[in-house]
Each structure stands twice: as C-alpha cells, then as structure tokens.
Amino acid sequence: MKELSITPGSACQGCGAALAARLTFKALGPNVIRHGVPCCPDTVTATPQVGTVFEGGGALLTGTSRGLKAIGREDVLAVGFFGDGGTYDIGFQGLSAAAERNENILVITKDNEAYMNTGNQRSGATPKYAITSTNPVGPKSRGKGQPKKNIPFIFAAHYVPYVATASVAFPEDLIAKVNYAKTIKGFRMIIIQSPCPVGWRFEPEKTIEIARAGVQSGIWPLYEIQNGHDFKLNYKPKELKPVTEYLKPQARFRHMTEAEVAEVQEDTTSKWQSLLKSDEMKQVII
C-alpha cells in the first residue's frame, strides 16, 4: 500500500480526520475519484478530486458513478470523503436517496461530531452534553440537549450492502473494512470517528488515546451491518472501560455533573447490551 497523502497539509496539529484520510486512501489506492464537499482540510491526497455544493455529496457521487458506467470506466471507484455535516445533516437527504437507489458508490464519513470547519457548531453528530459554540453551557443550556443521530443504523435501514463504523485508533480494522468495501458493489458507507483536538478541547497528542477510549468504553462501537440484516461486532472487550475515561480528557464535557455522566454511562451500557445481543444473533432487526 502506497501513501497517497500529500503532506504537510493545512489541518490542525493532531487532526484525527487527517489520519482517517491517510489510512483510507492508502487502502483504497489511486484508481479512485475522490469527492468532497465543504469541510475541514484534513489531508490532500494524490487522487483526482471533484467537489460540489455542501448538500450535493450523494448526488455528485451518483452522477460520477453513472457517468463512469456511461463511458465504460466502471473500474474507477467513486469515493466520497465527507464530514458529519455533509453526512448527517445538510448532506443527508441526497445520501439517503443515493442509498435508497443503491448507487454504486463508497461513502466515507470522517466524524468529528460538529461543524468544525466553521468553528465548532453543533451538528446532528454532536453527542449529548457536548459543548459547541452553538450549544454553550449557561443557565439555560447544558451543551447539546439531544443525542447523536444513529447514522450507521439509519443507513443500514436502507438495506444497502455494507455499513460499518471505524476508528483511527484501530487502523488495521479500518483498513480491513476499506479493503472489503472496495471489493463489493452498491452503496457502501464507513463512518470513522475522527477526534478533533481544537473542537473537543484536548491536547493534540491525545487524539489516538481518546479515539481508543471511545471504542473501549462502548461509546464508539466498531461493527458492520450488511444488507440491513447481517450484524457483526468487531471489537468485544471482556469489560467495557468506564465512559469517564473517554469524557474526562475532553473539555467539551468538563461541565458535566455526576448525574449527567451517570446518564451517559447508563445509556452506553444499555446500547452495548443490545449490540451484544445482535452480535450473538448475527443480525439486527431493522
């Protein structure tokens, strides 16, 4: 596998998304057309790049994929590398439609859980209680008041061939998933949690440590869903680490009360139990 990142780039120190891009494109190889919509710079790759309006990611991938078919170049892979804004929110409609049509495209989402490029505003991917500039803490607000959208399950509910979650702290798992997605046709999506030192407010050196804690605490479980039915949990520790290991180092959660932390712990534990059950049955009920 050859490095396709052209560095140094304009990302912040310790950018999780830059690493996500590096690992993704290294695994994908050069025979792709990379699609982007407005987002943080992460890293430039030695791949042709096309872009469009923020809400157009799904439609642009569709156009490329159909165009490649029309000119007899289906060997080239149409890949989207979008942020959470372009996936969960403004880009959701077009991606949902592309999934419903089972377009032959690969969508990779680098999820840093807010609109980071414009200065850390809340998104549908922002977890409950996280501070952002549009969800600050004050007498009337405790950070984000609503939970994070369950995008992997939402897209799995379009009955597409492949949806998976990944983490920059688990590079082999990420690369294996990209390599698998490369081999099949239809709508595929991989969501990579990409910690952001500036927005999540931690020292840049901790990017991988925090990503790892996210997985090990069950807050960012690693799993795959195929055809909206077959389920596999990729990382199953004997015991989950407490969520405090993930929350504490991030100042975006620093204001949380004991009760709020307990709520997050309870929620994480119960969701994990469901995933364990699904893994046992090897299926999800959607």
Added chain:
Amino acid sequence: MSYEVMVGNKAAATACKLARVQVASAFPITPQTTITEYLSEMYANGEWDFDFVNVEGELSSQVVVQGASRIGARVFTCTSGPGLLYMHHPMQTTGSGRLPVVMAVVHRGYKGMQPDHSDLMSQEWTGWGHWYVEHAQEVLDTILMAYKVAEDPRIRIPIAVGYDGYVLSYTAEPVEIPDQALVDEWLPKNKAIPEVLPDKVSPASFGRGFGGERDPQVPWKEHHDAILKIEEVHREVMDSFEKTFGRRYGNAMIEPYMMEDADVAIVAMGTIAGTCKAAVEKMQKEGKKVGLIKLRSYIPFPVKDFQEWGKKLDALAIVDRSICPGKGGPVYQRMRDTLYDLKEKDRPMTLQFHAGLGGKEVRIHDFEMIGDKTLKAVKSKKVEEPVTWV
C-alpha cells in the same frame, strides 16, 4: 423523415433520444412532469442506451448531471418554477464548472403553476446560456443545437432552453423528427476526455493552490467572456443545422418576423411571440407597420442585432413575461442598456409591456393593442405610459 403530433414535453424527450443522452436525471414537477415519464418509459423499453436517475429533489438532479458531465457523459435534466429555484445553488457550480449540461426549463412562474418567465429569469446569475423557444418543433431542434453549442470546446457553458408550460408543454403539434443517422453525424458523441479520471489527471492539480495569489476577479471575467462567445458559435450552429436538417430560426439570437416593412417592432419571447406573429400579419394587412423581433437568446443578449435594428426603427415595444419585483422587466432594462449608446437621433422609443405573467392568456387583440399604443407613441413623439400591464 418522420413526424408525430406530439406535446412540447415529448419533443424535449425525443430530442434527448436523438442526442443519445447518456445520463438524465429529473424530479417531477408540474408542468415538466411528463418529460420524466417519457424518459422513464424510453429507458424501460430500451429505446437507447442511457441511464435515468430518479432523484429525491431537483437540487440533486442538477448535481447528478453535473457529476456525470464532469466524467464526460452527455447529460440532460429538466424542471419548472420552484424546482428551478431549488436547483439554484448547484446551477452556479455547473456554470462555474464550465460543464456542457443542457436543461429544459418548462416555464412555471414561481407565484403559481401557470407559465411565465420568472423561473428562468431569476437564474440570470448562475452563469448559463438562456434560450427561449416558441413551439414544439423549436423545442426539439433547439435542444439538439444546445448540445452542439455547449459542448463546443470554445464554449463549454451549460445552456437552459426555456419553453412555456401548459400551452406548449401540453399542447400537441405536428413535429418533424430528424433522422437518427443524420443527427448522429451532425452531433457526434462528446469526445472530451475527462481530466478527472485517475489515469488522465495531472498530478499538478492535486490539492488546491495555496495562498490565493490569483486575482479573485479573474474567474468572473473569464466566465463572463466565455458566455459572450456563445453568440458566435450559436450562429454557426444554426447555419449548420439548416444545412443538415433544412430548418432555421432567424440568425439564432433573434428571429425577425415581417420586419421588412415595419417601422416599429414588438420584442417578445416564447409562445406569446407565436401569437404575436399572427397579430403582426393582421396588423400589416391593415396597413399598420408593426413587426416582431422574436428574442431567442436572452443570455447572451443580441446587443449588436438590437443596436442595428434600433437605428432603423422608430420604436420597440418590449413585452416581458416576467418582472423582477421592485426592479422591473428584464428584457426592457437590457434593451435600454443596449440602446443607450446610440446617438440620440438613432435611438428608438421604448415601451414596456407586461403580458402573460402568472399564466394570464395573451391573445391577438392584446398584441393589436400593443401595436396601436406603440404607433400612437411614435406619432405623438411621446410615450404616455412607459409601462403597461396587459
């Protein structure tokens, strides 16, 4: 050569087939809807090798064809009224991207369902060519010509072909269908090799240029200049269309009608220009020297043509089937800007008429009124009412 009595929307779909469009995408909206149905049916019947992408909204349809066009496929999309407004955002990326997308706009005013030109007029700023046509034959022919102009390496600008909803989209007329073999020869496959393929891309293009040293005004000037160039290529294509298929529409930019003996001209676009032709015939029989200059290309505007005609005429009655609220009629304002630099003795009078907005029916006697009012203004050397709502 064969023919079929078909509605305007079928003529548009037929043009797609003749042009061997490779990727089409659209979202249904009245009065464009049946185009999406014709194309879907043609796809299902395997009438030619293409893909029709059913999207969830008009904005996506614009982005789909933008993407496929970038890859080198010949594309088509279509919409009306609010659907066009919804597409506004990616329309400007198609324009700035210099992609040869052809789009049929089946006029629907955005304050209702019936036709007027507010939908396409309000997209002036998206950087496309804007053409307006009068009848079903012209719909078919013009869409074919739009591909040839848009894909010309000197141009590479998207083109919107507008025609009125209901009265044209759903009215059936006999349409001559050109021979597929002739069209294949006249409009060969789009040969552009997309630089965006991994084996064709230049490594120097990886990663946008840093520092922004380029003057940010340059992309605007380049885009503007490229659109102005459409006039030259459009005229060439009209000549070549006539040579191959035996039909032409004026000089491409305008279609003068019974102007040889006219002192004043009515300027109109779309279906009402057709009604105006009938009115002009009647008026000239009565000795009223009123002719029609049908405007076909609004962007780019036929500046030279109107400056020349302006010198020869006493007055122009400009009929705008739209108004920019708080600003005024687009063709009227563009016309006055065009005529401003003529010497005073050469400058004709100009009268503004609004007709057909909101789909209001425009009839022969309306044009007779317009003709009379214009002649009266010339006789009295005074424009009593600069703006008349017909």
Added chain:
Amino acid sequence: MIEIRLHGRGGQGAVTASRILATAAYEEGQYSQAIPMYGTERRGAPLTAFVRIDNQRVRERMLVHEPDISIVLDPLIAKQQAVVDSLKAGGIVLLNTALKPEEVKLGGDFKVATIDATTIALETLGRPITNTAILGAFVKITGALKLESIEKAIKKYFPGRLGDMNIAAVRKSYEAVKGPIQAVVKSAPKEEKMDLNVGGYGVLKDVSSWRVFTPEIDMDKCIGCKSCWIFCPETAIQWDEAKKKPSIEYRKCKGCGVCVNECPVKAIEMVRVEA
C-alpha cells in the same frame, strides 16, 4: 493614524490582543479598528491580526499593508524576518523574546524592543499566553495609549480575578521592556520568507514554524513497533523496512505529539524548540 500588525499563533489570543488595543483606544477618546486575518484559523499555525488607531473614525476597510508597529507574541515567530516586512521606515518591532534588542538578528531600518513576555505570563498567569503581557511593553515604548486605558480594556475582556492577573502581567512588561533601539542589523538577510499567515486548504511547504516542541526519537529505546509511523496524521514519520526504524521528516512535523503519546516504550521525547 497608527497602524499595528500583530503576529501570533492560532489559539493564542492575537485577535483578543487586537480587540483590547482597539478598546483601550476608544476608552481614551480615540477611534479604532481591529481586524483579524479572515479565513480558517489553524491551531498552532502562525497568524496575523491588525489594529488601526486614529483621532477620527477609521474609514479605510482593508488590511494594514505598511504598519508603524509590529508586535510579535510568539518567541519562535519573533525570529522570522517576515515580522518586519513592509514595516514603515523608522517603525518599531516589539518582540516577545528573551534576547536583548542588540542581539536581535532581524535587519532593516526600524527600531527594536524586546520583552520576555512568556516568562511574565507564566509568572502572573501560569500559562504561556502572552497576548496581554505584551501590551504593557507596547504602551511604554510607543506612548500610543495610556496604561490605564489598557487596564480598563482588559477588565472588559477578563472580569474579576482573571482581569487582575492580566493587569499584573501588563504592569510587569511595562517596567521590563528593553529598547527601542535602532536595529543593529542594517539590511534584511537573504532568506526564504516564512508564511506567517497560515490558513485555508491545500499543501504547505514546511510546517516547522508550527512547532513549539519537536519530537526526537531515541533509536536505542525504539522497539520497532511502528506505532509512531502509523499514527502520524501528516505522514511525517517514515518507516525504514530494512533498518526497521522510524525517521522524522521535520518539514512535515507540526509537533502535535501523537507519536510521543502512542510510543509504548516512551522512546520519543518532546524537546522545547529553542527561542
């Protein structure tokens, strides 16, 4: 009118400093304008901000292209010749550095003043954020504003105890600033100018200026696990398969510290970049 340019790093308060100056000006009956460099700010990357102070409302709406005064908040950036670019002849550069003015190597026709604002900030605030600490020195060497105006402005941005601490920093630098003296080096040295305003998208040439700390690998301790190589977001670490050892390509290294944090045997150390 006085035109000021500030040099700092993303996340270190250069923009706040510009606002404090603008506020202080208005406090004493002058008008002002504070301009950040527009565009996306990258944490750790060098950036620029501008201030105009005048006795009438500032009309021009453009960047400061020829400052009277250049203020540099960061000791590493203070070594870059680019901080005195386009300084008006006879202008002043105020550097946050431990060097004395006569030791400064920047060349040209301008005066140099120095203040170790980092140490003052560490002493009074406990953090090396110099955006307020340097303002006392600014007042002393230029006389452009009154000390009490700066202090009033600081109280607006930092209420309560935080304000008091910042004011203490201001007063210390007011006393401790050295210079200004005419620059010892008369002409600008020939060197490739560093870009002191980094934002936007795309590939950069060299991000060494982003580093306050530099990672150094102890090859003897290294066990060849490849963690540092695989986790570097900028691919600044190369892996030599033959030697089974990593090496750092420093022009790509932003000093984020991920490699240091991930090394299982603590074979990489972060060394402070010499100011």
